[in-house]
Amino acid sequence: MDKYFKALNDGTRREILEILRINPAAAGEIADRFNISKPSISHHLDILKQAELVTAKKKGQFVMYSINLPALDEVLQWFSLFKTEMNAEKPRIRIPLRV
Amino acid sequence: MDKYFKALNDGTRREILEILRINPAAAGEIADRFNISKPSISHHLDILKQAELVTAKKKGQFVMYSINLPALDEVLQWFSLFKTEMNAEKPRIRIPLRV
DNA sequence: AATATAGTTAGTTATTTGTATAATTATTAA
């Protein structure tokens, strides 16, 4: 869990994830979206990769980065511990909205 | 969102939240659970309070800390952006397990 | 009033982190 939170504790890295959520992208494309040097972005991508929040695959001279949704889902599960629903008293029965 | 992730980027603070999830507790009770000095825990509590992840209320000579679930829910919502479900192709219909 | 208990604030230190520039590797194009 620690590696995830470490990686997520940076606005630039969270933005990168939001970008990759839509589509995979090359390192340079990602860097172009920020006013930060390319080596810095490369470093951010490395941290995300080490945390397994993204994957990287070389395509010719490009390196394509993709999001790793299952990892993000693991973090989401940690937060589920605190779901208000779980701690509420009343509603024991949930009526489905649609079938 | 930044203040949340900053506060959550520490194992001790996440453990404190897990403790407070069960019950409110005084600063000292919390400190007793860790091999860390009381001033350090006090500082962690302050960071959690500043991030609005916990609330503090003085009761006599004690300070009782409680979890702030709605704030944690906000973070959970950020993660929901990445819910696999949202990006998956297949399951459009969910069958409720029980009514 | 004096002492004990609970907690925070102040000040210090070692470590980690985000950024930059410069140099390097790898692939593609002339």
Added chain:
DNA sequence: TTAATAATTATACAAATAACTAACTATATT
């Protein structure tokens, strides 16, 4: 094979962070 493009690695440095001890404030007890 030389030059251009994409990306990473190396190095340096300022700022942020987590920990400690010591000192302080506030409440409770004797």
